[in-house]
Amino acid sequence: MNSRAIEDERVAAQAAARGKPLALAFREPSVRAAMIAIFFFGFSGAATAPYQSVVGIRELGLANGVYAALILLSAAVNVVVSVAVGMLADRLGRTRSLMIATSAFGVVGAALIYLVPSQASFVVSGLVFSPVYGAVNGLLFATVRVATDRLDGDAAGAVNSTVRAALSLSWVLVPGLTALALTGRASMLPAYLISALAALVLLLVIVVMLPREARGAAREIGAAVPDRSALSSILSAGVALRMIALALVCSALHVNGAVLPLIVTGAAEGTVADIGIVVGIVAALEVVFIFVWTRIQRRINSVRALVAGTVLYAIYLALLGLSTAPWHVYALTLLSGFAAAALISIPITYLQDLMRGRPGLGSSLISVNFFMSGGICAAIFAFGTHVTTYGGTSVIGGAAALLGGAMLFALDGRRGAPDV
Incomplete structure (x- = not known):
């Protein structure tokens, strides 16, 4: 293919990504496979996440402190x-074989808990199989990054957001379906069977649908990786500062997850059922609004769009902290869903841009x-609940997010992408 044809293809792809990212995602074989795989990755997690503490503590008898330590250590191992897997993917110049291996960990880990329910199997799965399986998420987005590398930042971001919507969709559908399937059962362990089957489907999608990397292309990608140490790249001042800023922004989502149930059933005088309904409404809205934010990013750059979403989410957290009735929380679902859609989708491309030329490492971020x-x-949460109420903690979380948003705007608001 001559250079003019390649350029014409690139321009056409960018136009498609900006106008109809979903169409481009389904047209590109590797992106299509990654999007389907990410749906089943979310499926496997959403099947067990709501019941993980119930199974670990109530059914298998883990102490609260042991369970808390397990969750912390599992997250650390996953990082x-x-x-490490991202660095290896960049060195090899391919991700398919690594995704097959990490996906298999997901199948074995969930099946182990279901087939051999014990404290030992739960701990081994949490410390070994689950963290390794979690690495497939970054590898899938690395695959998308490689496939969209010919696109400009806004177009690539639109495709990333579309793929991220598949993950959100799984969290809209699966918890309710799993709850329906397990209604009336004395044990929640069958949720792990569902998770294992979803991970198996993910593995089959990768094996059957994801195209093999051409050897020449793999060598070219690996050769394009800069020679400087990957770890030193992450620890450089410019990258570290931006990681802190983005973490402050994204911490708002975690703060909401911590305080929302407590505010709904406390100051707002709602019920446990209200929590589930509110979370479900927001998750559904996120899927829709992710596509809205892809359009917004075309009018203002990605960083400014992320900052705008951060400001809106901080406003939401402040209003949530002031809620005194269930209808207050329900009224905030539109704002919450709209703002959260920006915070869960736009950071993916920003993180990848921090490690240009290293799709595996960038996605591992x-x-x-x-x-x-x-x-x-x-x-x-520790500070806020010590000095104020859950509502006050929500406001503090919003203030922290605003600080992170201000840092991002000062660093990259003009350029629209990290310059490191």
Whole structure:
């Protein structure tokens, strides 16, 4: 193919990504496979996440402290594995074989808990199989990044957001379907069977649908990786500062997850059922509004769009903190869903741009960001609940997010992408 034809294809792809990213996602074989795989990745997680503490503590008898330590260590292992696997993917110049291997961990880990329910199997799965399986998320987005590398930042971001919507869709559908399937059962362990089957489908999607990387293309990608140390790249001042800023922004989502149930059943005088309904409404709205934000990013750059979403989410958290009746919380679902859609989709491309030329490492930063933002949330929750109420903690969480948004705007608001 001559250079003019290649350029024409690139321009056409960018136009398609901006106008109809969903159409481009289904047209590109690797992006199509990654999007379907990400749906089943979310499926496997959403099947067990609502019941994980119930199974671990109530059914298998883990102590609260042991369970808390397990969750923390599992997240830490996931960060280490994700970065290591991302670095390996960049060095090899391919991700398919690594995704097959990490997906298999998901099948074995969930099946182990279902077939051999014990404290030992739960701990081994949480410390080994689940964290390694989690690395497949970054590898899938790395695959999308490689496939959209010929697009400009806004077009690539639109495709990333579309793929992220598939993950959100699984969280809209699966918890309710799983609850329906397990209604009347004395044990929640069958949720892990559902998770194992979903992970198996993910594995089959990768094996059957994801195209093999051409050897020449793999070598070219691997050769394009800069020679400087990957870890030194992450720890450089410019990258570290931006990671902190983005973690402050994304911590708002974790703060909401911590305080929303407590405010709904406390100051707002609602019920446990209200929590589930509100979360379900917001998740459904996120799927819709992700596509709205892809259009907004075309009018203003991605960083400014993320900052705008951050401001709106901070307003939501402040209003949530002032809620005194169930209808107050329901009235905020539109604002929450709209703002959250920006915070769950736009950061993916921003993180990948921090490691240009390293799609595996850049996508592994998704796990790093999740861990950092969760840690910031823990600090905010501990401080906020010590000095004020759950509502006040919500306001503090919004203020922290605004700080992160201001940092991002100062660093990259003019350019629209990180310059490191």
